[in-house]
Amino acid sequence: MSETLLSVKNLEAFYGDFQALFGVSLEIGAGEVVAIVGANGAGKSTLFKTIAGQIPSRRDAVTFAGEPIGGLRAHDIVRRGVALVPEGRRLFRSLSVQENLQIGGQAGRKGAWTLERVYGLFPALRERRAQPAAELSGGQQQMVAIGRALMSNPKLLLCDEISLGLAPIIVRDIYARLPMIVAEGTSLAIVEQDIVQALAASTKVYCLQEGRVALAGASQSVTREKIAAAYFGV
Amino acid sequence: MSAQAAHIETATRASRIGVVAIALALAALAAAPFLTDGANLSLLAQIYAYLALATLWNLLAGFSGLVSVGQHAWVGLGGYGLFALTIFGGLHPFAAIPVAGAVAALAAVPVAGLLFRLRGSYFAIGSWVVAEVMRLAASQISALGGGSGTSLPVRVVASIAASRQEREFAVYWSALALVVAILALTIWLLRSRWGLSLRAIHNNELAAVSNGVEVARVRLFVYVLTAAGTAMIGALIFLQKLRISPDAAFSVNDWTAFVIFITVIGGVGRIEGPVVGVVVFFVLRQTLADLGTIYLMMLGLVAILVMLKAPQGVWGLVADKWGVEIVPLQRRVIYAKSAPGEPASARKEEPKP
Amino acid sequence: MDWLNSIVQGVLVGGLYALFAAGLSLIFGVMRLVNIAHGDLIVLAAYLALATTQTLGVGPLGSLLVIVPLMALIGYTLQRFVLNRTLGEDLLPPLLVTFGLSVILQNGLLQVFTADSRKLQAGLIETASIPIAEGLSLGVLPLLQFIVAVAVIAGLQALFYNTPMGRAFRATSDDPSTAQLVGLDNRHVFGLAMALSLAVTAVAGVFLGVRANFDPSIGPARLIFGFEAVIIGGLGNLWGTLAGGIILGVAQAVGAKLDPGWQLLAGHLAFLFILAIRPQGLFPRVQD
Ligand SMILES: Nc1ncnc2c1ncn2[C@@H]1O[C@H](COP(=O)(O)OP(=O)(O)OP(=O)(O)O)[C@@H](O)[C@H]1O
Ligand SMILES: [Mg+2]
Numbered sequence: 001m002s003e004t005l006l007s008v009k010n011l012e013a014f015y016g017d018f019q020a021l022f023g024v025s026l027e028i029g030a031g032e033v034v035a036i037v038g039a040n041g042a043g044k045s046t047l048f049k050t051i052a053g054q055i056p057s058r059r060d061a062v063t064f065a066g067e068p069i070g071g072l073r074a075h076d077i078v079r080r081g082v083a084l085v086p087e088g089r090r091l092f093r094s095l096s097v098q099e100n101l102q103i104g105g106q107a108g109r110k111g112a113w114t115l116e117r118v119y120g121l122f123p124a125l126r127e128r129r130a131q132p133a134a135e136l137s138g139g140q141q142q143m144v145a146i147g148r149a150l151m152s153n154p155k156l157l158l159c160d161e162i163s164l165g166l167a168p169i170i171v172r173d174i175y176a177r178l179p180m181i182v183a184e185g186t187s188l189a190i191v192e193q194d195i196v197q198a199l200a201a202s203t204k205v206y207c208l209q210e211g212r213v214a215l216a217g218a219s220q221s222v223t224r225e226k227i228a229a230a231y232f233g234v
Numbered sequence: 235m236s237a238q239a240a241h242i243e244t245a246t247r248a249s250r251i252g253v254v255a256i257a258l259a260l261a262a263l264a265a266a267p268f269l270t271d272g273a274n275l276s277l278l279a280q281i282y283a284y285l286a287l288a289t290l291w292n293l294l295a296g297f298s299g300l301v302s303v304g305q306h307a308w309v310g311l312g313g314y315g316l317f318a319l320t321i322f323g324g325l326h327p328f329a330a331i332p333v334a335g336a337v338a339a340l341a342a343v344p345v346a347g348l349l350f351r352l353r354g355s356y357f358a359i360g361s362w363v364v365a366e367v368m369r370l371a372a373s374q375i376s377a378l379g380g381g382s383g384t385s386l387p388v389r390v391v392a393s394i395a396a397s398r399q400e401r402e403f404a405v406y407w408s409a410l411a412l413v414v415a416i417l418a419l420t421i422w423l424l425r426s427r428w429g430l431s432l433r434a435i436h437n438n439e440l441a442a443v444s445n446g447v448e449v450a451r452v453r454l455f456v457y458v459l460t461a462a463g464t465a466m467i468g469a470l471i472f473l474q475k476l477r478i479s480p481d482a483a484f485s486v487n488d489w490t491a492f493v494i495f496i497t498v499i500g501g502v503g504r505i506e507g508p509v510v511g512v513v514v515f516f517v518l519r520q521t522l523a524d525l526g527t528i529y530l531m532m533l534g535l536v537a538i539l540v541m542l543k544a545p546q547g548v549w550g551l552v553a554d555k556w557g558v559e560i561v562p563l564q565r566r567v568i569y570a571k572s573a574p575g576e577p578a579s580a581r582k583e584e585p586k587p
Numbered sequence: 588m589d590w591l592n593s594i595v596q597g598v599l600v601g602g603l604y605a606l607f608a609a610g611l612s613l614i615f616g617v618m619r620l621v622n623i624a625h626g627d628l629i630v631l632a633a634y635l636a637l638a639t640t641q642t643l644g645v646g647p648l649g650s651l652l653v654i655v656p657l658m659a660l661i662g663y664t665l666q667r668f669v670l671n672r673t674l675g676e677d678l679l680p681p682l683l684v685t686f687g688l689s690v691i692l693q694n695g696l697l698q699v700f701t702a703d704s705r706k707l708q709a710g711l712i713e714t715a716s717i718p719i720a721e722g723l724s725l726g727v728l729p730l731l732q733f734i735v736a737v738a739v740i741a742g743l744q745a746l747f748y749n750t751p752m753g754r755a756f757r758a759t760s761d762d763p764s765t766a767q768l769v770g771l772d773n774r775h776v777f778g779l780a781m782a783l784s785l786a787v788t789a790v791a792g793v794f795l796g797v798r799a800n801f802d803p804s805i806g807p808a809r810l811i812f813g814f815e816a817v818i819i820g821g822l823g824n825l826w827g828t829l830a831g832g833i834i835l836g837v838a839q840a841v842g843a844k845l846d847p848g849w850q851l852l853a854g855h856l857a858f859l860f861i862l863a864i865r866p867q868g869l870f871p872r873v874q875d
Binding site: 295296299301303348351352354355356358359360362363366367370371373374486487491494495498502527528530531533534535537538541542545 | 621682691
Binding site for chain 3: 053075086090092103104106152
């Protein structure tokens with residue numbers, strides 16, 4: 001297996017008094033694509049938000065590129081090379097498409113991804129670059145969200161439900177571009193509702209159930225039965 | 235759980251002791267004219283005025299989320315109302331006080347209509363504009379001395395009471411009566427159904443908006459009510475001073491800044507807050523007022539520090555630490571011991587938004 | 588011609604009001620903060636300019652080189668160390684803290700500079716004027732002040748819509764938590780916004796001090812003028828704010844022409860009138 005890029009150990013996360021994650025541990029290697037699956041409310045988004053620094057955690061619960069980053073603030077974590085494509089896209093509504101991409105690049109990390117390269121990856125965005133991001137179709141908005149995260153040249157890209165609310169053909173289109181991102185040396189972690197899609201796109205899969213890891217394994221080796229069992233805890 | 239077996243109680247042990255203590259204190263305060271001299275009486279009357287103003291501002295900002303920094307509009311309107319009603323209307327000063335309150339209530343309706351168009355923080359500055367307009371308007375009334383103001387004519391002063399001492403007593407007792415009435419009304423209001431809506435607004439505006447009509451009505455009602463109360467206090471303040479001018483009547487420092495500081499220091503959003511705050515304020519004032527501007531700067535600094543470090547205020551610190559609540563606002567549902575299988579302990583009834 | 592003259596003077600003063608308003612509008616736009624001490628900070632800038640002209644022997648306009656960066660620094664520090672702690676769901680803390688700040692500033696200025704009226708002396712330019720027609724002339728100073736106001740607003744507009752900093756302001760304003768995800772540190776962005784706001788305030792303070800007498804107590808009225816210009820013009824629209832300032836200035840000039848005692852009252856009434864008939868302001872920013 002490749003060298004470890006991100007390691008999460010015994011991670012706990014809270015919303016006030018409500019505990020959403022109970023001792024989650026997982027590893028993501030350089031160049032890997034890892035899928036995170038689980039039922040609604042299992043804690044997938046919470047896991048990503050905690051890694052990205054939107055929810056506080058213990059310093060040593062998250063290690064990235066050999067450094068403990070748990071509990072650092074989100075803007076600091078982006079600068080270290082972890083970018084999140086948040087659930088629901090969360091584009092800046094008063095910024096144009098191009099400005100949404102540019103602001104992703106303001107974190108100041110150098111690397112392969114530039115405005116030109118992002119337009120190369122998602123050509124549909126180039127002609128709409130002056131439009132407000134809110135005017136785009138759902139699929140194009142998702143491309144902007146991915147592009148915005150790529151502009152910070154992350155070593156690890158976390159994608160939370162990039163197929164949410166999109167037509168299957170568009171989902172396929174977006175998933176078809178992911179290998180190009182990996183080819184630039186970026187590891188991927190994806191949260192995905194569609195298990196077939198998740199397994200096909202990934203090398204490793206983790207299944208969360210009520211805030212705990214219920215199953216972990218290589219994507220080719222897990223069966224749908226095992227996943228179904230891990231999903232619902234039956 | 236059976237409904238018959240439970241009854242709703244709003245008293246706590248501390249509050250029962252409190253009621254007795256308050257009754258004794260009130261008796262002592264009512265007897266104060268016979269126990270102390272004129273200077274102390276006038277100081278006490280000032281304390282009552284600030285306590286009432288702070289309680290009303292607390293009702294407005296702390297409980298209803300209407301953060302006004304223009305309450306000096308109503309103090310000034312009340313003061314000018316008193317002078318106008320007694321001088322031109324020939325009313326007895328004590329009759330003029332409630333009439334001034336009614337005038338303010340009437341004026342507050344259209345003012346609220348305008349100010350409620352401004353959201354949150356802009357409402358605050360808007361309320362200040364209203365006070366400015368009233369100050370400028372007052373200085374245009376040449377019959378009341380224009381910009382330099384006027385004194386209450388001797389005949390009006392003489393109509394208050396036969397002697398100077400009796401006048402001081404009468405003013406003192408009306409200040410005491412007014413502050414007690416305002417406190418009682420505020421507590422009653424907060425414990426009523428409307429009080430529940432108010433706290434729902436404050437705690438979770440979004441949920442409360444689902445019942446938007448009710449929210450708008452409650453807010454308007456509170457705004458008008460506090461305007462009337464504030465104006466009556468204003469009338470009394472200037473009845474005690476016997477002299478009025480636009481700058482004194484519509485002073486943002488005296489009638490808004492101090493009032494806000496008192497409430498913040500004591501504890502915003504708690505009935506007991508202004509009481510504690512007014513004590514702190516007058517202790518500081520009596521000991522440090524010689525420092526002048528430095529004293530005011532210190533007061534501002536203390537208010538900022540309280541807001542940043544202990545936003546629940548002095549009373550909040552005490553109450554949260556020891557769990558005391560002299561004026562409980564949350565109703566407690568007490569389950570009768572006889573109800574089988576039910577705990578006898580009290581449960582807080584949460585306000586439903 | 589007399590009337591025309593008053594109206595023209597009102598327009599020119601409106602530029603100053605727009606300067607008062609621009610800084611207020613900016614921080615509200617970026618972080619929904621209403622700074623009650625804004626007017627007192629304008630007065631502080633005027634006093635700092637006074638001290639600068641006296642110690643360095645420069646003119647009021649020269650003092651801008653010192654005052655603008657100084658006020659920006661004060662703004663950044665104030666935001667990072669005090670105001671950032673007040674931001675959140677509850678609107679009470681920012682209001683009360685800035686209100687406390689206002690009282691501290693007023694009394695601090697009173698302590699240091701006394702209650703005496705002061706003025707910044709700009710020399711010959713104060714009396715110079717350009718004749719336009721019979722009975723109508725433009726003072727060079729009011730004209731300069733108006734031009735500077737327009738330039739400042741154009742500059743802010745350009746900064747907001749054409750620079751990385753402006754992008755950061757708009758993104759943070761849209762969605763502060765997602766802004767953090769793209770690497771923007773809210774605390775720093777808010778600090779920059781307040782620095783910029785007070786830099787504009789510095790310009791406003793210097794022109795205020797050159798134009799008329801000032802003393803420590805006049806801050807709140809400047810806050811109110813600025814606020815009225817913002818609301819008249821419509822929230823979030825800088826050019827609208829300029830229009831709001833001009834309307835306010837003209838209303839005051841017309842009021843003063845009718846009766847000197849009505850100058851301020853006329854401005855406030857114009858504001859209340861517009862609030863009554865068009866609560867969203869004359870030129871609100873088109874949303875979505
Ligand atoms: N802001 C919040 N405040 C309180 N609880 C929350 C919050 N966000 C999520 N939760 C709770 O935390 C748990 C995990 O939520 P999370 O959003 O991580 O689930 P998820 O696996 O991403 O689900 P989904 O597939 O619906 O996106 C859920 O029980 C949810 O109700
Ligand atoms: Mg989710």
